[in-house]
Amino acid sequence: MSWSSKVVLLHWISTLLLLLQSAAGFDGAIAAAPDGFLQAAFEPWTRNTTSRAWTGGDVGASCALTPTRTLWVFGDTLIGHWDGKRRVSEGAAMPHSSVGVWDLGAAPRDAMTWRWGPGNASFFRPSWESSKEAFWAAVTAPRLVDGRVLVLGNRVLYTGEGGPMGFRTNESFIFTIDGAADRPDDPASWELDYFSLPHTGNLSTGGFVDFARGALLVGPWLYLYGNVRTAATGGREVLSRIPWADLRERNFSAQEYWTGAWRRGWGDDLPEALATLWSPQVAEMQPQWCDKTGSYVALTIPFGSTRVELRAAPAPEGPWTDPRKVYDIPPPQNDTTKFFCYATMQHDVASLPRDPSSPPPDLVFTYVCNGRTLADVFAPGAEASYIPQFVRLSFL
Numbered sequence: 347m348s349w350s351s352k353v354v355l356l357h358w359i360s361t362l363l364l365l366l367q368s369a370a371g372f373d374g375a376i377a378a379a380p381d382g383f384l385q386a387a388f389e390p391w392t393r394n395t396t397s398r399a400w401t402g403g404d405v406g407a408s409c410a411l412t413p414t415r416t417l418w419v420f421g422d423t424l425i426g427h428w429d430g431k432r433r434v435s436e437g438a439a440m441p442h443s444s445v446g447v448w449d450l451g452a453a454p455r456d457a458m459t460w461r462w463g464p465g466n467a468s469f470f471r472p473s474w475e476s477s478k479e480a481f482w483a484a485v486t487a488p489r490l491v492d493g494r495v496l497v498l499g500n501r502v503l504y505t506g507e508g509g510p511m512g513f514r515t516n517e518s519f520i521f522t523i524d525g526a527a528d529r530p531d532d533p534a535s536w537e538l539d540y541f542s543l544p545h546t547g548n549l550s551t552g553g554f555v556d557f558a559r560g561a562l563l564v565g566p567w568l569y570l571y572g573n574v575r576t577a578a579t580g581g582r583e584v585l586s587r588i589p590w591a592d593l594r595e596r597n598f599s600a601q602e603y604w605t606g607a608w609r610r611g612w613g614d615d616l617p618e619a620l621a622t623l624w625s626p627q628v629a630e631m632q633p634q635w636c637d638k639t640g641s642y643v644a645l646t647i648p649f650g651s652t653r654v655e656l657r658a659a660p661a662p663e664g665p666w667t668d669p670r671k672v673y674d675i676p677p678p679q680n681d682t683t684k685f686f687c688y689a690t691m692q693h694d695v696a697s698l699p700r701d702p703s704s705p706p707p708d709l710v711f712t713y714v715c716n717g718r719t720l721a722d723v724f725a726p727g728a729e730a731s732y733i734p735q736f737v738r739l740s741f742l
């Protein structure tokens with residue numbers, strides 16, 4: 347058999363496998379493409395480049411505030427300026443978080459107003475923030491409940507272990523924002539508060555637990571996706587849930603943990619007893635219900651890879667299908683010697699402006715590619731790195 351017919355055969359075998367694997371989810375073809383219409387909101391170099399501005403941030407999770415305003419939450423943020431299409435490193439500052447308010451009535455290019463804290467401070471600034479500790483936002487609940495926004499993330503301690511950027515996750519934290527729906531254009535007036543999620547971080551009873559990697563609201567429940575690591579079971583994706591009304595009161599007694607059945611209340615055996623949704627775990631992501639497939643959909647990028655994968659499930663706890671590749675990260679960010687990609691966030695299509703030139707997609711997501719070194723982020727031609735990248739997806 348010639349080399350080229352082997353390639354063709356392999357291609358058909360892998361296509362067949364993809365179809366078989368997806369049988370429990372969606373069997374048809376899936377079209378995915380960069381969304382240039384929405385991406386214009388994230389091309390800050392097309393705007394005022396002379397003053398200090400938002401020049402990049404990761405995470406990129408969104409939450410509808412009002413019918414015309416959508417909140418965007420970013421993690422570590424670069425504040426500086428642009429020299430043409432080059433992000434200038436000299437004089438750049440890096441708060442640990444920022445937000446954007448998207449005006450759905452404006453053209454995407456002019457739609458986003460970015461905010462961070464006073465001076466070069468983080469927008470989400472707990473009392474314990476210092477040069478050694480910060481809140482790393484990972485995800486936001488996709489819509490407000492009772493007028494309140496939730497931003498989930500972790501308290502991170504910079505330890506320098508394993509390199510200058512070495513860090514250790516201390517505990518999962520939730521920030522609440524009140525007043526954003528009433529005063530969407532005045533983030534400085536929003537009332538912020540925060541609290542830790544019990545039984546997260548490096549537990550004295552064994553195991554590491556993080557429940558702030560994805561959030562889903564279904565009926566009275568807030569589902570918290572995360573991961574555990576134990577010596578016996580390694581790292582894997584797991585799930586907890588808590589009634590919104592109880593979380594509001596910071597009453598965790600009704601919190602439940604998915605062990606193959608829902609179990610109420612914490613037990614020290616849980617790091618090992620929690621059921622595996624999939625393994626290994628992924629970084630932050632935002633799952634969603636998808637009308638077109640009639641299932642929940644989670645998009646992930648396996649660590650260090652350049653492929654976006656889709657899993658589907660009839661319920662938030664699963665069973666989740668095997669992953670099916672739906673998108674390849676395009677160049678230059680597909681060069682894994684220079685970039686790594688993560689933060690696959692789905693966005694509510696109704697909370698984004700409508701592209702008049704094409705039919706609405708079934709699903710929109712963003713991902714972020716970070717440079718392996720700061721030089722890769724500030725290199726000429728790397729302007730799309732460390733900025734959420736929009737992809738539109740249609741189930742055919």
Ligand SMILES: *[C@@H]1O[C@H](CO)[C@@H](O)[C@H](O)[C@H]1NC(C)=O
Nearest residue numbers: 392393394395396397398399
């Ligand atoms: C850019 O922003 C600065 C500071 O806000 C302002 O003084 C300047 O006029 C702006 N330039 C343009 C071209 O909009």
Ligand SMILES: *[C@@H]1O[C@H](CO)[C@@H](O)[C@H](O)[C@H]1NC(C)=O
Nearest residue numbers: 436437438439464465466467
């Ligand atoms: C913000 O950071 C820049 C660059 O590091 C610095 O020049 C500026 O003084 C800082 N501003 C404040 C208010 O700290």
Ligand SMILES: *[C@@H]1O[C@H](CO)[C@@H](O)[C@H](O)[C@H]1NC(C)=O
Nearest residue numbers: 501515516517546547548549
């Ligand atoms: C998180 O850090 C605080 C303050 O250093 C400490 O009291 C607490 O035990 C830490 N929690 C975990 C789970 O590491």
Ligand SMILES: *[C@@H]1O[C@H](CO)[C@@H](O)[C@H](O)[C@H]1NC(C)=O
Nearest residue numbers: 513514515516547548549554
């Ligand atoms: C958990 O704590 C132990 C003991 O304090 C420490 O050796 C280990 O590095 C910690 N692991 C993580 C992931 O923080």
Ligand SMILES: *[C@@H]1O[C@H](CO)[C@@H](O)[C@H](O)[C@H]1NC(C)=O
Nearest residue numbers: 589592595597598599600601
């Ligand atoms: C906490 O929640 C539980 C279960 O919903 C409820 O029975 C209990 O009364 C609540 N505790 C407080 C102090 O509100």
Ligand SMILES: *[C@@H]1O[C@H](CO)[C@@H](O)[C@H](O)[C@H]1NC(C)=O
Nearest residue numbers: 652675676677678680681682
């Ligand atoms: C990146 O993608 C382009 C276009 O598909 C391809 O030509 C190139 O070989 C890829 N680069 C890497 C490092 O995989």
